[in-house]
Amino acid sequence: MAVLEMKKIFYAYEKDRPVLSNVNTQFDAGKMYAILGPSGSGKTTLLSLIGGLDTPQKGEVFFEGRNISQCGLAAHRKDHVSLIFQSYNLIDYMTPIENVALTAKKDVLPILLRLGLTAGEAKRNVMKLSGGQQQRVAIARALASDTPVILADEPTGNLDEDTAGEITDILKESAHELNKCVIVATHSNKLAAQADVVLNLKRGSLYTA
Amino acid sequence: MGTIKRAYLYVTRKKGKSILLFFILLIMATFVLTGLSIEKVSQAEQKNLREALGGEFHITVELSESNPYFRETDDGEGNVELGTEFPITQDVINAVMSTDGIKSYDAETKTFVSTDLDVFPGNVPMKAEFNNLVYARTVADTENSSFFQSGIAKLIEGNHITGNESNVAVISKDLADANSLGLGSFVSLQADRTVDVKVIGIYEILTPDSPLANIVTYEKAENQIFTDMNTLQDLFGDKPVGFDSAAFTVYDPAQLDSIISEVNSLSSVDWRAFTLTTNDQTYLDAAAPLQKLQSLMSSIIWGIALVSAVILSLILTMWGRSRIYETGILLSLGIGKIKIIGQYLAEVLMVAVIALGCSYFTSSAFAGQFANGLLQQNIPAGEEQAAGVDITRKDGYGDDVVVSIKDDSVLPSGQDAAPEAEVLTDGTKADTEQIRVTIEPYNMLQLYFIGITVIILSVGVSSLSVMRLKPREILSKMS
Incomplete structure (x- = not known):
């Protein structure tokens, strides 16, 4: 059974101009998916609907066969999916350890160390870290929450090429080694090339590349 | 977290x-x-x-036609006497005192009596026939009367009148000395009848009358003779006697209105005979x-x-x-x-x-x-x-x-x-x-x-x- 499934999803910001129209797709565990598309194509909207940040105007999203609206969006966000954003979205008055501990179901420090932070950096204010380090903290938070699905919205958009490559590797490992379903929305073909499945979002519909 | x-x-x-x-x-x-x-x-x-100030209400005899017990007598010589057949008796006082919230009372009546004593003359000229008139002040309890409570006088010998005595008197030391009287001496008082009362207490005046004040003989502090209610009754025979007024002190002036209301509802007292006034201005x-x-x-x-x-x-x-x-x-x-x-x-x-x-x-x-x-x-x-x-x-x-x-x-x-x-x-x-x-x-x-x-x-x-x-x-x- 697919971890996530979208059926007949429709979403429009303006009437008669849907950003998503009749989207039907499903996502499996242990794979990294890349959703490619230009800016404004609806990638973030699609992730928001999968992540339970918003609800589709038509259609349904299922997690392991259950409609996420019925099981509760907050519970879905907490227990089923983890979100990684381009702007990291870390709490500015906390350390990396504390940020990761917000939703952690595992020991926090080993995860941070595995992702390349030192113990000293893990206890520093998170705003004093570099962009790459902050994104590692965001990924660590996603991994520590131990959800089956990781959603990443342009996770390498603000990073240099080397760091972006490292982050991509971490996400890929998470899918393959930790059996996570990793869905990355990106316009980077380089990142998409690392994905197991690439989906193109064009005129509101998803197509397998 | x-x-x-x-x-x-x-x-x-x-x-x-x-x-x-x-x-x-x-x-x-x-x-x-x-x-x-x-x-x-x-x-x-x-x-x-x-608590410190308390509040007061007063009961006085209603001397007007609205009182069905009111009586007006004329002796034919121009002297008109106003009275009542239903005075403030001890029974009335006891009935009022049964109301909750009343701390104490002070009841008194002043009656003109003639006496054979040498009294202290006032500085207001009077007819000779009034020169030997003094006040027989009948109180329920001299110790709690305003005369003694307010510090005008203080008992220095003998006992106070407590209301249980008969034909007794408390007089001033000045009056006693002027007439060679002491505890156990008798004083003759005359109204409708003559009654001999026994001196059981002598008081000393602490606050003398002002020498500048115009005071008639019977008002002078030295001439005040305190007696009991039985003496008053004896002085007037079968006429109904009682107190002219009674002042009641309540514990809490804030409760004064409700106490008054309760007192007014006492069925044992015919309130047409009396006037009831309150005084909580001090507290207010x-x-x-x-x-x-x-x-x-x-x-x-x-x-x-x-x-x-x-x-x-x-x-x-x-x-x-x-x-x-x-x-x-x-x-x-x-x-x-x-x-x-x-x-x-x-x-x-x-x-x-x-x-x-x-x-x-x-x-x-x-x-x-x-x-x-x-x-x-x-x-x-x-x-x-x-x-x-x-x-x-x-x-x-x-x-x-x-x-x-x-x-x-x-x-x-x-x-x-x-x-x-x-x-x-x-x-x-x-x-x-x-x-x-x-x-x-x-x-x-x-x-x-x-x-x-x-x-x-x-x-x-x-x-x-x-x-x-x-x-x-x-x-x-x-x-």
Whole structure:
């Protein structure tokens, strides 16, 4: 059974101009998916609907066969999916350890160390870290929450090429080694090339590349 | 990570905001606590005043046609005597005294009697036939009569009349000495009949009549002869006799109206025969500034609480907008809105607990000065008693009863600070200008209740705008 499934999803910001129209797709565990598309194509909207940040105007999203609206969006966000954003979205008055501990179901420090932070950096204010380090903290938070699905919205958009490559590797490992379903929305073909499945979002519909 | 831990991290890491919030809450709490403590102390002062001053009501015989027992007799020589067939008897007094809340009574009747004693002449010329007239003053209990209670005289020999005696008298030492009388001597009194009364007590005059005053013979303090009710009855044979008037003192003047109402409903007394008047002016005069102070404090407390809630809501709303980013992150992590609001509430409460506690010291520092400043403003100015309340209770001899609320700020610290009111009868003016305000545990509980209520309302109001948004909208705004 697919971890996530979208059926007949429709979403429009303006009437008669849907950003998503009749989207039907499903996502499996242990794979990294890349959703490619230009800016404004609806990638973030699609992730928001999968992540339970918003609800589709038509259609349904299922997690392991259950409609996420019925099981509760907050519970879905907490227990089923983890979100990684381009702007990291870390709490500015906390350390990396504390940020990761917000939703952690595992020991926090080993995860941070595995992702390349030192113990000293893990206890520093998170705003004093570099962009790459902050994104590692965001990924660590996603991994520590131990959800089956990781959603990443342009996770390498603000990073240099080397760091972006490292982050991509971490996400890929998470899918393959930790059996996570990793869905990355990106316009980077380089990142998409690392994905197991690439989906193109064009005129509101998803197509397998 | 739990809600409280997140709140603790915010409070300790965002020190600038926490300190600012602390001072805002401290100022608000200081005002509220000051108001609460002043209101409380003004209530206590009023209670003390009530207990100290009491209140009075008087029963007098109704000498008019509205009294069905009224009688008017004319001796044919132009002398008209007004009387009643239903005087104030001991039974009437006992019936009134059975009402709850009455502390004591003083009943008296003054009767002209002739005597064979050499009396002290007054300085107002009178017909010769009146030269030997004196007052036979019949009281229920001489010790509790106003004559002795107000300090005009003091018993120095023998006993007081207690109401159980028959044909006895208490006379002045001057009258006794002038007529070579002592305890056990007999004095002859004459009205309709002649009665010999036995002297059982001798009093000394402490407050002599003023030499400048115009006083007739029978009014002179030296000539007052106190007798019992049986003597009065014997003097007039079968005529109904009783007291001219009776004054009743109640414990709490605030209850005076309800006591009067209850007294009026006594079925054993025919109230058409009497007039009932109240006197709580003494209490009202003394309590007026305190009542104004209490009223003012109540308004201030509610005003401050309302203003505090508005100010706090505005501040928290502004801060909440700056935290929309954080709110979006927490929502995206699956942390519920209730828990997020709970965190914001916990943050303010953590600071508030300390700020409200510290307000004990700031309020203590200036509550007393503030209260006394307000009290001064509430006392009518431009009068002799501009700085105090000069309360005069007429007792027939012109003595003033003065209310003093003592400033006991010089008491050693830690001593229980129950505010006190004192009634002085020395005729000097004292002040109602100082009250001592202390903050009691009950005031702190009230403060915490009001403070927490205001904070909950403020956090709730300030969170509304953010919490109405969907997580996606917040994240969009954030982006």
